[in-house]
Amino acid sequence: MSVAPFMPGHEIAAAVRNGSLTAEAVVTDCLARIETLDPTLNAYTDVTAGRALEQARGIDLARRKGEPLGPLAGVPFAAKNLFDIEGLSTRAGSKINRELPPATRDALLVERLSAAGAILVGGLNMGEYAYDFTGENAHDGACCNPHDPARMAGGSSSGCGSATAAGLAPVSLGSDTNGSIRVPSSFCGVFGLKPTYGRLPRTRSFPFCDSLDHLGPFARNALDLALAYDALQGFDAHDPACAPRQAEPVTTTLFKGVAGLRIAVAGGYFSTDDMPEAAAAVSAVARALDAQRFIKIEGAAVARAAAFLITNAESSAFHLGRLRMRADDFDADTRDRLLAGAMLPAAWYLKAQQARRWFHDTMLRVFESVDLIIAPSTPCAAPLIGQKTMELRGETVAVRPNLGLFTQPISCIGLPVAAVPFFGGGALPIGVQLIAPPWREDICLRAAHALEQAGVVEARPPG
Amino acid sequence: MTGADMPFNAETHLDAVAPTVGLAITDAQRPGVLEFLKVASRMAALVESAGLPDDAFDLAPVFRPGSVEAGDDR
Numbered sequence: 001m002s003v004a005p006f007m008p009g010h011e012i013a014a015a016v017r018n019g020s021l022t023a024e025a026v027v028t029d030c031l032a033r034i035e036t037l038d039p040t041l042n043a044y045t046d047v048t049a050g051r052a053l054e055q056a057r058g059i060d061l062a063r064r065k066g067e068p069l070g071p072l073a074g075v076p077f078a079a080k081n082l083f084d085i086e087g088l089s090t091r092a093g094s095k096i097n098r099e100l101p102p103a104t105r106d107a108l109l110v111e112r113l114s115a116a117g118a119i120l121v122g123g124l125n126m127g128e129y130a131y132d133f134t135g136e137n138a139h140d141g142a143c144c145n146p147h148d149p150a151r152m153a154g155g156s157s158s159g160c161g162s163a164t165a166a167g168l169a170p171v172s173l174g175s176d177t178n179g180s181i182r183v184p185s186s187f188c189g190v191f192g193l194k195p196t197y198g199r200l201p202r203t204r205s206f207p208f209c210d211s212l213d214h215l216g217p218f219a220r221n222a223l224d225l226a227l228a229y230d231a232l233q234g235f236d237a238h239d240p241a242c243a244p245r246q247a248e249p250v251t252t253t254l255f256k257g258v259a260g261l262r263i264a265v266a267g268g269y270f271s272t273d274d275m276p277e278a279a280a281a282v283s284a285v286a287r288a289l290d291a292q293r294f295i296k297i298e299g300a301a302v303a304r305a306a307a308f309l310i311t312n313a314e315s316s317a318f319h320l321g322r323l324r325m326r327a328d329d330f331d332a333d334t335r336d337r338l339l340a341g342a343m344l345p346a347a348w349y350l351k352a353q354q355a356r357r358w359f360h361d362t363m364l365r366v367f368e369s370v371d372l373i374i375a376p377s378t379p380c381a382a383p384l385i386g387q388k389t390m391e392l393r394g395e396t397v398a399v400r401p402n403l404g405l406f407t408q409p410i411s412c413i414g415l416p417v418a419a420v421p422f423f424g425g426g427a428l429p430i431g432v433q434l435i436a437p438p439w440r441e442d443i444c445l446r447a448a449h450a451l452e453q454a455g456v457v458e459a460r461p462p463g
Numbered sequence: 464m465t466g467a468d469m470p471f472n473a474e475t476h477l478d479a480v481a482p483t484v485g486l487a488i489t490d491a492q493r494p495g496v497l498e499f500l501k502v503a504s505r506m507a508a509l510v511e512s513a514g515l516p517d518d519a520f521d522l523a524p525v526f527r528p529g530s531v532e533a534g535d536d537r
Contacts, residue, residue: 302513305506312503324485327492336495339488340503343480348507355510401502 003029005167006461009075009224012170013117016074019063023056023074027119030076034121034168041144043153043162045081046088046123052076055119070117071227078169080157081123082130083107084204092206093126093156095139095329096322108203109173109215109232116231118171124159128331130175130208131315131338132156133183133403134385138331142385145187146462147428151382154184154403160218161188166462171228172218177208178307179377179407181216185419186377186431190459191225191448192218196438197414198243201236209314210241211353212307212411220459222449225418226251229441250442258372258450261443263291266375266435269300270406274393277430278376281422285432286374288456289447295366295373303359303409308401309344309352310412316341333400360413367437372447376406377419377431410435418444420457427463471504473497 003012003026015021031049038044059073079085082092084103091097105111110120125143127135135143135158143158145151146166153162157174161184164172174181176194185192193216200215207213217228233247265286272279285291316323316338323342327335366373379392383399390399410417415438419431436443451457477497481488488496 299513302510305509308506309503309510312499320484327486328489332495336492337499339486339492339496340499342484342486343477343500344503345507348503348510351507351510351515354515355513358513358515 005033006220007170008221009072009170009219010227012075013071013073016059017063017069021074023059023119024053026074027052027056027076027121030121030168037166037168040149041146041162041166041168042141043125043143043159043166043168044078044122045091045125045140045159046085048085048120048122052119052121055114059117070115072113072171072231073117075118075171076121076169077113077118077171077173078122078124078159078163079107079110079120079173080126080160080175082126082175082206083110083123083173085110085120085123088123090206092130093128093137093140096326097206103204105204107205108201108236109205112232112234113171113173113228118231121169124157124163124172126158127156128334129315129319130156130177130180131334133179134400135162135184136333136385138333144385145382147189148382150384151428152187152385154187154382156180157184157218161185161190164188164190164218164220165459170220171224174216174218175205175208176214176216176411177212178311178411179404181218182377182407182417182419182431182433183403185218185421186429187382189421189423189429190218190220191222191421192216192419193225193229193441193444194411194417194419195229195441196416198241199416199439199441200232201239201242203236203238207318209311211310211314214411214414222445222452223251223254225448226254226445229445245439248439248442250445253442254445254449256446258289258447261371261447262369263289263372263374263447264293264295264370265291266297266373267294268296269409270297270375272376275376275379277381277424278379280424281430281432282374282376284422284456285420285451288451288454289374291374295370297363297366299359299362300409302355303412304405306352306355306359307408307412309348310356312337312341313344313349356412359409363413363415364437371436372443373435375410375433375435377433378403379405381426381428381430406433414438416441416444418448420448420451421459422457423460429460432457471501473500473504476500
């Protein structure tokens with residue numbers, strides 16, 4: 001029996017558990033689809049066919065023996081290539097890192113998904129060292145959008161958005177420092193979860209900016225996203241930012257709906273005036289969630305500036321040795337930002353950290369009267385690959401830094417966000433952020449599921 | 464004068480700081496680096512313009528010494 005290309009992960013797992021599908025058949029079909037479509041999309045940088053088939057056969061054998069199978073049994077997944085994959089150099093989108101020795105062990109989150117029965121089928125393209133919103137990469141080539149391959153997949157988790165949207169991986173693992181899960185989710189039209197800062201351990205992943213780096217899953221529906229997230233949760237001492245909290249499963253509350261939740265739309269800085277695609281998406285989501293209140297979020301512009309400075313200073317310090325020795329081996333788009341960041345006055349960085357705390361406290365006061373905030377993920381749908389400028393609120397601005405306009409203030413203070421995909425009248429999707437107080441990923445996912453059930457958001461297969 | 468009002472000369476800054484941190488900026492790199500220094504300067508001015516009160520300052524990174532395994536909050 002072959003597998004439908006867009007079969008949800010939870011249905012795959014159910015079919016593998018009841019024996020109507022074998023994990024080997026699922027993986028074989030997925031690998032064949034990657035071979036057919038990836039030359040156009042360039043979402044994968046590595047395909048781990050051998051280990052995938054071996055794990056699949058192991059799952060099928062376990063089933064025949066009557067052993068219990070995990071909640072994601074037989075579900076293919078792929079990981080942004082900053083996650084360690086045993087036997088591969090962790091390139092993190094760079095040329096320089098290809099010289100690293102192969103990883104001797106998978107990243108912790110890859111291990112956790114594998115332990116739940118999911119099967120790693122490969123490593124995914126990304127912007128160099130995660131410093132990117134476009135999905136373009138000078139070393140591996142641009143990752144393309146499945147809804148229009150001439151357009152950006154978004155970054156930096158470009159391969160995650162593209163592969164999951166194209167049916168090349170029902171689930172994928174990415175990272176988000178300033179929007180790198182939410183921007184590709186928006187452009188490629190899939191669901192993404194950026195959990196609370198400190199929720200998921202970053203053990204054995206290649207860092208970008210310690211103060212802001214988050215890891216999280218992509219999926220094609222809210223239930224798969226919740227199942228993957230639950231499999232990923234749990235403290236790990238290796239990551240000093242990982243919060244000492246017990247896992248707080250969300251799958252059990254996913255179906256509760258949104259009755260009783262106080263839901264508002266973000267105004268002011270997050271206004272979608274002159275952004276028709278974003279405005280339509282936010283409006284549809286707000287209507288479906290019966291969110292009639294608008295709240296002006298004070299300090300968001302300051303938070304975005306703080307996130308910019310923290311990212312620039314920390315990532316540049318991290319790469320300083322490489323910048324001294326071999327700056328021209330960097331992607332030029334990444335290099336010049338990193339070189340500049342190495343020269344920032346310390347006071348700029350420290351003030352930015354203080355502003356981060358100040359905005360965090362401001363937002364906690366907002367959340368005293370609101371449970372969920374709706375905001376656009378991106379100002380527009382996917383721009384063309386190579387496009388350098390765009391119109392934003394009547395001005396011509398650079399594309400690259402402005403794609404994170406709406407995501408940066410939120411990740412700056414580590415709030416959990418589910419990014420949900422909206423298809424309006426056009427062929428291109430655009431995302432909406434569902435933002436909750438710290439540690440309340442359950443609220444984000446309940447709302448995402450309710451919107452999906454109402455038919456307002458969906459990961460529509462590319463036409 | 465506040466930081467937000469102070470002029471920032473990216474060229475002067477680059478020429479002074481790059482050798483201090485051991486970076487040799489090539490002619491090909493220089494225009495891009497200058498542009499990003501100017502962006503960072505504008506971002507820093509924006510942060511400074513927020514007028515954060517002294518008594519609200521609490522640096523976001525918190526360092527907690529001690530054994531992770533033995534910590535009483537784990």
